[in-house]
Amino acid sequence: MSAGSAAVDTLVAVRRARDFIDRNYADPLELADIAAAAGYSRFHLVRAFKAAYGETPGRYLQRRRVERAQELLRVADLNVTEICHVVGFTSLGSFSRLFSELVGVSPSQFQRDAHAAGAPLIPGCYILMWGRPLPRQTPKTATTEKPPAAHPS
Known part of the structure; x- marks a missing residue:
């Protein structure tokens, strides 16, 4: 295997890991789960x-x-x-600290500012039911029906 193909294989593997995280971010993820998705050991995946x-x-x-x-x-x-909890944190304190560190304001302040700007709200029951990404499902059959022909009056 050449160095170029090894580099491509590595990029493919870390992309699989990133895609796995993107699909499952709301679930409790362990590094071992992510590494398994990439086909690497935990330590090699981190590097x-x-x-x-x-x-x-x-x-x-x-x-x-x-x-x-x-x-x-x-x-x-x-x-x-x-x-x-919907996004996968188990501790409100850890979530608030990390959110403030990354965004620059607390989650509560961010929400107040967003709502003051007039963003439309989606009902919470809808988010709780449908907020997590679902696995893709392929249609069982494709229909190729033509729309009904217009009748001249």
């Missing part, structure tokens, strides 16, 4: 991921969760605690 993306898989997961929380704080009719 390869950081070389490719400039941050560890754990930090990427945290940032992804905070980005999703920002989106929900803007548009959902849920309180900060509910959003904290």
Whole structure:
């Protein structure tokens, strides 16, 4: 195997890991789960991921969760605690600290500012039911029906 194909294989593997995180960010993820998705050991994944993306898989997961929380704080009719749990955090304190560190304001202040700007709210019950990404499903059959022909009057 050449050095070029090894580099491509590494990029493919870390991309699989990143895609796995993006699909499952709201679930309790362990580094071993992410590494298994990439087909790497935990330690090799951390090194390869950081070389490719400039941050560890754990930090990427945290940032992804905070980005999703920002989106929900803007548009959902849920309180900060509910959003904290919807995006995968188990501790409100850890969520608030990390959110403030990455965004620059507390989640509560971010939500107040977003709502003051007049963002439309999505009912909380809808977010709780449909807010997590679902696995893609392919249609069983494709229909090719033509629309009914217009009748001249």
